[in-house]
Amino acid sequence: MNPETSMLEDEAQLANFVTESRSSSESSSGFNFSFNPRKNLKESFDREVARLSNDHVVTQSGVAASLTEEACIPEENSSNRPPLHRNHSSRRHFEQSCNMASSENKRVAVYLRIRPPSSPNKTINCASMDTTNTNNNTIEILDPPGEPRRFPTRIRTYPPNVSNSYRVNINRHPKDASAYAKEFSFDCIMGPETSQRKVYSAVAAPMLQDILQSLGQPQHFRTVPPSTSSRNASALLFSYGITNAGKTYTVLGDLSSRNQSNWGIIPRAISEVFDHQQQNLIAASSSARISSHQTSQLELYVSFFEIYNEQVYDLIPSEKSVSKYPLGDVHPLKVRECRGEILVSGLARHKVESTSQGIELTKIAHNKRHTSSNNINTGSSRSHFVCQMELVQASSVSGAATVQEDEDASMITSTDDGVCLKSKERTSTIWIVDLAGSERSKRTQVGTLRQKESTQINKSLMTLMRCLNAIKDNGRYGLNIVPFRESKLTHIFMSHLTSESASRTAIVVNVNPAKDDFDETQHVLAFATKARLIEMDPEEYNRKRKQYFGEEYDANGRKKVKPTTSVSYPTKRCAGKKKETLFSRMAKKLSPKRVFQKIPHPENAMAGEEDYIIPTSTTCRDEVEKLQASLLEARRRIETLEFDFCQLQEELETKEDQIRSEVALEMEQRLRETRRKHQEKYHQLQVEMAREASKTSFTMKMDRAESQLEELMDKVEECEKEMMRMNRDHQEEVHTLEGVISDLKVKLNGALSGKQKGDARIERLEKELKQFKKMLHKREKQTTLQKDCKGDEDMSDTDAPENTAENVAEDSTEPLTFTLSFKKKKTAHRKNLRPRKPLFNSSNSTVE
Numbered sequence: 098m099n100p101e102t103s104m105l106e107d108e109a110q111l112a113n114f115v116t117e118s119r120s121s122s123e124s125s126s127g128f129n130f131s132f133n134p135r136k137n138l139k140e141s142f143d144r145e146v147a148r149l150s151n152d153h154v155v156t157q158s159g160v161a162a163s164l165t166e167e168a169c170i171p172e173e174n175s176s177n178r179p180p181l182h183r184n185h186s187s188r189r190h191f192e193q194s195c196n197m198a199s200s201e202n203k204r205v206a207v208y209l210r211i212r213p214p215s216s217p218n219k220t221i222n223c224a225s226m227d228t229t230n231t232n233n234n235t236i237e238i239l240d241p242p243g244e245p246r247r248f249p250t251r252i253r254t255y256p257p258n259v260s261n262s263y264r265v266n267i268n269r270h271p272k273d274a275s276a277y278a279k280e281f282s283f284d285c286i287m288g289p290e291t292s293q294r295k296v297y298s299a300v301a302a303p304m305l306q307d308i309l310q311s312l313g314q315p316q317h318f319r320t321v322p323p324s325t326s327s328r329n330a331s332a333l334l335f336s337y338g339i340t341n342a343g344k345t346y347t348v349l350g351d352l353s354s355r356n357q358s359n360w361g362i363i364p365r366a367i368s369e370v371f372d373h374q375q376q377n378l379i380a381a382s383s384s385a386r387i388s389s390h391q392t393s394q395l396e397l398y399v400s401f402f403e404i405y406n407e408q409v410y411d412l413i414p415s416e417k418s419v420s421k422y423p424l425g426d427v428h429p430l431k432v433r434e435c436r437g438e439i440l441v442s443g444l445a446r447h448k449v450e451s452t453s454q455g456i457e458l459t460k461i462a463h464n465k466r467h468t469s470s471n472n473i474n475t476g477s478s479r480s481h482f483v484c485q486m487e488l489v490q491a492s493s494v495s496g497a498a499t500v501q502e503d504e505d506a507s508m509i510t511s512t513d514d515g516v517c518l519k520s521k522e523r524t525s526t527i528w529i530v531d532l533a534g535s536e537r538s539k540r541t542q543v544g545t546l547r548q549k550e551s552t553q554i555n556k557s558l559m560t561l562m563r564c565l566n567a568i569k570d571n572g573r574y575g576l577n578i579v580p581f582r583e584s585k586l587t588h589i590f591m592s593h594l595t596s597e598s599a600s601r602t603a604i605v606v607n608v609n610p611a612k613d614d615f616d617e618t619q620h621v622l623a624f625a626t627k628a629r630l631i632e633m634d635p636e637e638y639n640r641k642r643k644q645y646f647g648e649e650y651d652a653n654g655r656k657k658v659k660p661t662t663s664v665s666y667p668t669k670r671c672a673g674k675k676k677e678t679l680f681s682r683m684a685k686k687l688s689p690k691r692v693f694q695k696i697p698h699p700e701n702a703m704a705g706e707e708d709y710i711i712p713t714s715t716t717c718r719d720e721v722e723k724l725q726a727s728l729l730e731a732r733r734r735i736e737t738l739e740f741d742f743c744q745l746q747e748e749l750e751t752k753e754d755q756i757r758s759e760v761a762l763e764m765e766q767r768l769r770e771t772r773r774k775h776q777e778k779y780h781q782l783q784v785e786m787a788r789e790a791s792k793t794s795f796t797m798k799m800d801r802a803e804s805q806l807e808e809l810m811d812k813v814e815e816c817e818k819e820m821m822r823m824n825r826d827h828q829e830e831v832h833t834l835e836g837v838i839s840d841l842k843v844k845l846n847g848a849l850s851g852k853q854k855g856d857a858r859i860e861r862l863e864k865e866l867k868q869f870k871k872m873l874h875k876r877e878k879q880t881t882l883q884k885d886c887k888g889d890e891d892m893s894d895t896d897a898p899e900n901t902a903e904n905v906a907e908d909s910t911e912p913l914t915f916t917l918s919f920k921k922k923k924t925a926h927r928k929n930l931r932p933r934k935p936l937f938n939s940s941n942s943t944v945e
């Protein structure tokens with residue numbers, strides 16, 4: 098889609114939305130403590146709309162007019178601070194699309210951000226594109242059904258040829274690649290084209306607004322009741338993904354560039370706090386009647402630390418702690434637990450006075466973070482980077498409220514709570530965490546040190562997943578022990594994740610559509626899908642714990658400490674307080690005034706007690722000296738006691754650590770034991786299942802064999818019948834043939850006897866022929882002789898006709914006739930003996 102057209106449509110929708118929201122804003126109920134992304138997005142958007150409408154109102158005043166002007170300057174050109182939420186159209190789309198499918202109870206918001214492909218072989222298919230897969234697309238953003246303008250919440254992934262998923266599945270479905278495509282759902286999907294501003298508006302802005310509400314900060318020109326919770330509110334945002342997926346870009350953005358449109362969540366959040374502050378001032382100055390809540394000043398403190406190799410390091414340590422280690426050594430900080438709160442002891446807090454100062458601090462912290470270059474990302478982060486933003490609602494006596502008091506006395510009297518009453522200081526904390534990449538060291542091809550880092554990173558991420566999983570399961574069973582203490586990352590956020598504020602937890606899952614990253618991206622997406630199911634419901638969890646154990650425990654298995662109005666820390670500050678109390682008590686006791694009070698009045702003494710001695714100035718002086726000496730002694734004792742106390746406290750701390758580690762060890766052992774038992778059970782079950790399965794398969798095989806046998810038996814029966822039938826036919830045929838054979842035999846016998854006769858006759862005839870030949874030969878000889886003789890005689894007598902051939906022939910008529918008849922007979926006999934055509938073919942020759 099053309100981006101310009103989309104922007105125009107956005108604007109048009111914004112106009113509609115403003116009209117709709119204005120009419121509905123009146124009926125909108127106030128603030129709900131638990132963070133529901135959908136609800137909060139709606140609320141924050143309502144607030145935005147209210148702010149817009151108020152901007153319109155305040156343009157009448159000069160200051161406000163200038164501010165509005167500033168707000169109209171394009172973000173990229175603004176030099177000091179980027180005015181926030183200038184384009185509100187996106188907010189509506191996010192509101193419409195984000196978390197629509199999630200239930201009311203769902204608390205962890207999971208967003209997906211897909212970074213633009215960094216090289217041509219890394220491709221992505223966007224919603225508007227063709228939805229049929231081609232081998233080039235690894236991620237396809239699916240259009241939300243029915244509503245083309247809504248932001249998508251579903252993606253489909255297609256394994257590329259280089260991925261393991263493809264290799265595994267190709268044998269199963271060799272032709273249809275779409276058969277092993279997978280679908281994943283999120284609260285909101287931000288495609289590669291999504292700007293940093295939109296990401297901030299969707300993810301962090303609702304959280305910040307919620308936190309400001311919890312502090313009782315005015316939502317400009319809109320009455321929002323402050324939080325009723327006694328606990329300090331907190332919010333937690335994780336940026337999660339594999340290396341080079343854009344986690345740091347989402348959280349920090351490009352801080353070095355002058356183009357503020359590239360700013361990530363942290364600089365924008367800092368900027369929004371100051372925007373809010375400024376708008377507070379404008380609102381206060383423009384309104385004559387204003388409540389004490391609205392005049393109270395908001396202070397921002399930031400701390401930056403990283404968790405590197407399971408050690409916590411302050412990225413911007415205080416001057417005091419720097420001077421402690423003159424050689425520039427960096428010492429890890431301790432994570433302590435104090436009355437249900439987790440503290441990173443010694444972490445420096447930096448008061449931020451302006452956006453630019455906040456950005457500078459962020460830059461310094463980011464530059465000090467552990468990074469290294471690998472073959473995927475040149476500036477790959479090797480630690481979890483945490484930005485802790487503390488918003489302190491300062492006492493109404495000081496700061497802005499005091500100014501208001503001076504400027505407008507009527508304001509003070511108009512407050513409900515009375516004139517500048519000392520209100521309690523309230524602090525809310527936002528943690529924005531840029532997690533280290535969850536890649537495999539095999540892919541990044543790094544050395545031993547980097548591998549160790551990777552192991553630690555993956556271990557802590559795994560613990561985070563396990564904690565979230567356990568919290569998820571506790572929603573159902575409420576019995577799992579959440580392994581918060583197994584990693585620094587989870588330990589630090591333990592109090593947040595087990596408090597009512599756990600609802601304000603969000604995860605931005607960053608993915609890279611690169612083909613090479615596909616397999617790891619699948620793991621990340623699978624984790625995100627699980628995280629979406631987490632219902633942060635500590636109340637329900639505690640109720641169940643109480644039900645099972647009859648005691649009130651927190652989600653970490655510790656007995657709950659009743660919430661107190663002010664948290665006291667077991668530090669020297671605490672000790673100092675105690676010292677003061679003890680000292681003052683002793684001083685009071687031993688003070689000369691008290692001593693003199695104890696001494697009865699002379700008049701009373703005169704009246705009642707005779708033995709009373711009126712103290713002289715000398716005795717008094719002595720007394721005072723004595724008292725002073727005892728005071729000094731007491732002071733010295735106090736000092737010793739104080740020293741002992743400190744020592745005891747340190748011992749206590751060490752003991753606590755020791756006990757904690759022992760408990761942790763024991764827990765670990767128990768866990769290991771439980772795991773072992775579970776594993777045994779699992780194996781047993783597996784064996785049983787395998788046995789059952791083999792039994793089942795055997796029975797199935799038997800059944801199959803039986804049915805096959807039955808079939809075969811039927812066939813055999815049929816064959817037998819067929820054979821019998823064939824046998825019968827055969828026998829009939831044989832019978833017929835036998836008749837034919839006997840006929841033929843008779844005929845043959847007849848023929849043989851005829852032949853014998855013929856042979857005998859031939860023999861006889863041959864004999865006769867031989868005799869005849871002999872006779873003929875004789876006769877020829879005789880004839881020749883006669884001719885010779887006759888020739889001699891006929892030389893004179895020509896008349897000798899009886900010796901001619903005819904005569905001879907006449908003489909020999911008898912043998913000639915015999916010869917002819919013999920030849921005829923022989924031919925006839927031969928004809929009779931000529932072999933007849935066989936009655937059967939060769940196969941039947943035996944029968945013949």
Ligand SMILES: Nc1ncnc2c1ncn2[C@@H]1O[C@H](COP(=O)(O)OP(=O)(O)OP(=O)(O)O)[C@@H](O)[C@H]1O
Pocket residue numbers: 211212213289338339340341342343344345346347474476477478479532533534535607
């Ligand atoms: N949405 C985006 N738009 C433009 N560029 C991006 C985007 N996301 C990431 N990048 C760029 O990609 C590169 C790597 O991003 P980034 O350092 O944020 O990754 P990462 O997930 O934090 O990696 P690592 O875990 O290794 O630190 C950077 O140069 C960044 O500018």
